[in-house]
Amino acid sequence: MDFRNKTVFITGGSRGIGKAIALRLAREGANIAIAAKTAEAHPKLEGTIHTAAQEIEAAGGRALALQTDIRFEDQIAASVQKAAETFGGIDILINNASAINLLPTEQMEPKRFDLMHSINVRGTFLMSRACIPYLKKAENPHILNLSPPLDLDPRWFGMHLAYTMSKYGMSMVALGLSEELRPAGIAANALWPRTTIATAAVQNLLGGDYLMQRSRNPDIVADAAFAILSRPSKECTGNFFIDEDVLRAEGVTDFGQYAVTPGGELQNDLFVQ
Numbered sequence: 001m002d003f004r005n006k007t008v009f010i011t012g013g014s015r016g017i018g019k020a021i022a023l024r025l026a027r028e029g030a031n032i033a034i035a036a037k038t039a040e041a042h043p044k045l046e047g048t049i050h051t052a053a054q055e056i057e058a059a060g061g062r063a064l065a066l067q068t069d070i071r072f073e074d075q076i077a078a079s080v081q082k083a084a085e086t087f088g089g090i091d092i093l094i095n096n097a098s099a100i101n102l103l104p105t106e107q108m109e110p111k112r113f114d115l116m117h118s119i120n121v122r123g124t125f126l127m128s129r130a131c132i133p134y135l136k137k138a139e140n141p142h143i144l145n146l147s148p149p150l151d152l153d154p155r156w157f158g159m160h161l162a163y164t165m166s167k168y169g170m171s172m173v174a175l176g177l178s179e180e181l182r183p184a185g186i187a188a189n190a191l192w193p194r195t196t197i198a199t200a201a202v203q204n205l206l207g208g209d210y211l212m213q214r215s216r217n218p219d220i221v222a223d224a225a226f227a228i229l230s231r232p233s234k235e236c237t238g239n240f241f242i243d244e245d246v247l248r249a250e251g252v253t254d255f256g257q258y259a260v261t262p263g264g265e266l267q268n269d270l271f272v273q
Helices: 016-026 049-059 074-088 110-135 154-159 160-179 202-205 208-213 219-229 242-251
Strands: 007-011 033-035 062-067 091-094 142-146 189-192 241-242
Touching: 007 074, 016 033, 016 049, 016 091, 016 219, 033 049, 033 074, 033 160, 049 062, 062 074, 062 091, 074 110, 091 110, 110 142, 110 160, 142 160, 142 219, 160 189, 160 208, 189 219, 189 242, 202 208, 219 242, 241 242
Parallel strands: 007 033, 007 091, 033 062, 091 142, 142 189, 189 241
Antiparallel strands: none
């Protein structure tokens, strides 16, 4: 697939994995619509939609910064319409925006449960719904959700039930859309990292410096996403991809390039055996 003049809509793309994917596709000449909440600098979080847009344009793409909270369907509709009007359509949707909280059930406040499900499940569903009319007109349309393989091993539910339900909800959206949209030639897949990825969520919420040093950088997920999105949409749909497996299939053998600590021990991500 030639990404020049193709339009990619990415949710939660102001930092981390979303921004890494945006920059990878920008280097191929894609138009990138960044839809995220952070429009002003945050004391604990690096990057905004505007700094991400600057990096995207420096990398060779065209950028559109869209302050969007995907919990609200009116904001989704306005941002999708603006992206389509600006770039002439939408070819790819990447549902990257996500909320995480690993508290057990007794400690999970209703507002935190609602936040995860409003963003992870409802937001992913409504973003996909809003983009489908434009994807139907695209040459090689893809939907890619950053969510894990569906695995009914009870331990993933017992460890963090609310979060697992929300992330599996994203994966179920990918699976359902792959079948629903098959006649339209629109691919829908899920992608998940084999190891933890060095992001703000890992630093601030999961394991601090210790886990960051046992992680890979976001470029591995970005390279895997590029490989998936390059494939023919009619032939590549309904898959639960793991980043490392995707890249091995592409002939990559040196994974040390992605390690935060070269030669160090890596930590498997959640939902990965």
